[in-house]
Amino acid sequence: MFRGRGLRAAVAACCATAMFTSPALAAGGPGAPGAGDDYFPGYGNGGYDVSHYDLALRYQPSEDHLRGTATIVATTTQDLTSFNLDFALTAKSVRVNGMPADFRQHGLEMTVTPPSPLPEGELATFVVEYEGVPSTVDVDGKTPWVRTAGGALAIGQPEISSWWFPGNDHPRDKATYDVAVAVPDGTEVLSNGAHTGNSSLAGWTTWHWRNSEPTATYLAFLAIGQYELHARKGAFGQPFISAYSERLGELAGPAKASIERTPEVLDFLSGRFGDYPFGAQGGVVPAEGLNFALENQTRPTYSHLFFRSGSNTSVVVHENAHQWFGDSVSVDRWRDIWLNEGFASYAEWMWSEAQGTGTTQQLFDHYYRAHPADDAFWQVLPGDPGPDDVFHEAVYDRGAMALHALRNVIGDAAFQEIARTWAAEHRHGNGNIGQFIDLAEKISGQDLGELFDAWLFTPGRPPADPSLGVPAGAEPRSAEAPAAVSEIDRTHEILAGHGSAHGYGSAHGHGR
Incomplete structure (x- = not known):
């Protein structure tokens, strides 16, 4: 069990080591085959920092066949004799700075040996030509690419990018993107950022998308198929693009009634968290193949399941809150996932x-009572849930309770200043829990170690104690739950379904 001060010391010690540099290889050698994340040690790579991905793809839905050329623009962070890319499909050739390079693949690791070592601090380009049938590629029991009727979905967390482009697959290495996808005429392609146009030739249409802000690899996405597209001005005068599968049937109405409120939601959230960090916005709703929602940068994607009982703005709030917490400010390590999910869930409140x-206090009281003190829910630690419980419901609901407890202790003004300062100071970067605790203590002027320890790092339900943000009377049951609970619970039940689909945890998903 970590305690407040000990936690910060541990985090500081961990993060003092640069993620993409291996001290043992400072004089030159191979880049590390992982980014050093203790939950997923094979994810990411060392020795270089990507600034841009240019992806030229051709996809045939009838065969689920993907062919592509990825041009990766990077800067070396050490003298490199070889380096790794995270990739699951079959590479046909690799060029480094225009010259053919040797490579070998095993699982998700592709090791590339350039014809001559790459000096530290220099611009480098890696060009990979590849192809495959992504839905048939299984690595360690995972196949996140989903083939659908007439198309496909490349959407997932914590992994998806390796099934459609090679890269440095860890949130610490963000980059910008140009994505061009050729598909048979009459097929639509959705991705992140701005739609920069289409071009047609010989029965094929190429869709062009540009994502100009730094983006983590798992937040880059594709949705391919038969979609009804809508484009208009959204919040802050930005382009708003939404897309709905033509196969949604009776769910099309409630889906549109929810997603089309995104500009309203973003306006609301910007009043709490500060300026919206991106230049585009929207949403996508497929009709199949997705049992969660994901905060794909600038364009969250939602399972049709969220709209079975009618419109659902809670999930829209959740995914768009992630644009601040998760997308702009990304986790430093996957153990910091509470910073994403706690804020997104609390935004719903x-x-x-x-x-x-329902007020935030009423919702806090409801969830505090909903799980008895001996419930296994309280054994999962939002501040360190472990790799099997990254998407456990406790990370979401106990995580939101932790933020409300903080607000109860330090007051509304200090809480809002913390949220806005955190989003501004780490904009387009990364953050960890230790840094957040330090900021909260600095702004509030209080020692909050005991509070954070109780809510994030100690098994069991925090006792009813105002010093821990639990007001007297929180435990006894009141008459009825706030009206918002049914929609929030419905949202979280589906969201909790994402993890099991990818082999992580008993909760079924991070659609949140």
Whole structure:
């Protein structure tokens, strides 16, 4: 069990080592085959930092066949004799700075040996030509690419990019993207950022997308198939693009009634968290193949399941809150996932309060009571859930409770200043829990180690104690739950389904 001060010391010691540099190889040698993440040690790579991905793809839905050329623009962070890319499909050739390079593949690791060593600090380009049938590629029991009727979905967390482009697959190495996908005429392609146009030739249409802000690899996505597209001005005068599968049937209405409120939601969230960090916005709803929602940068994607009982703005709030917490400010390590999910879940509570369907305190009281003190829910630690429980419901709901407890202790003004400062200071970067605790203590002027320790790092339900943010009377049951609970619970039940689909945890998903 970590305690507040010990936690910060541990985090500081961990993060003092640069992620993409291996001290033992400072004089030159191979780049590390992992980024040093203790939950997923094989994810990411060392020795270089990617600034841009240019992806030229051709996809045939009838065969689920993908062919591509990825041009990766990077800067070396050490003298490199070889380096790794995370990739699951079959590479046909690799060039480094225009010259043919040797390579070998095993699992998700592709090791590339350039014809001559790459000096530290220099611009480098890696060009990989590849092809495959992504839905048939299984690595360690995972196949996140989903083939659908007439198309496919490349959407997942913590891994998806390796099934459609080679890269440095860890949130610490963000990059910009140009994505061009050729598909048979009449097929639509959705991706991140701005739609920069289409071109057609010999029965094929190429869709062009540009994502101009730094983006983690797992937040880059593709949705291919038969979609009804809508484009208009959204919040802050930005382009808003939404897309709905033509096969949604009776769910099309409630889906549109939810997703088309995204500009309203973003306006609300910007009032709490500061300026929206990106230049585009929107949403996508497929009709199959997805049992969660994901905060794909600038364009969250939602399972049709969220709209079975009618419109659902809670999930729209959740995924768009992630644009600040998760997308712009990404985790430093996957163990920091509470910084993503706690804020996104608490944003739902704030929205509920603004809509008059339940105050944040009423929702806190409800979830505090909903799980008895001996419930296994309280044994999962949001601040260090472990790789098998990264998407456990406790990371979401106990995580939101932790933020409300903090707000109860330090007051509304300090809480809002912390949220806005965190989003601004780490914009387009990364952050960890230790840094967040330090910021909270600096702004509030209080020692918050005991509070954070109780909510994030100690098994068991925190006792009813105002010093821990639990007001007297929180435990006894009141008459009825706030109206927002049914929608939030429905949202979180589906969201909790994402993890099991990818082999992580018993909760079924991070659609949140």
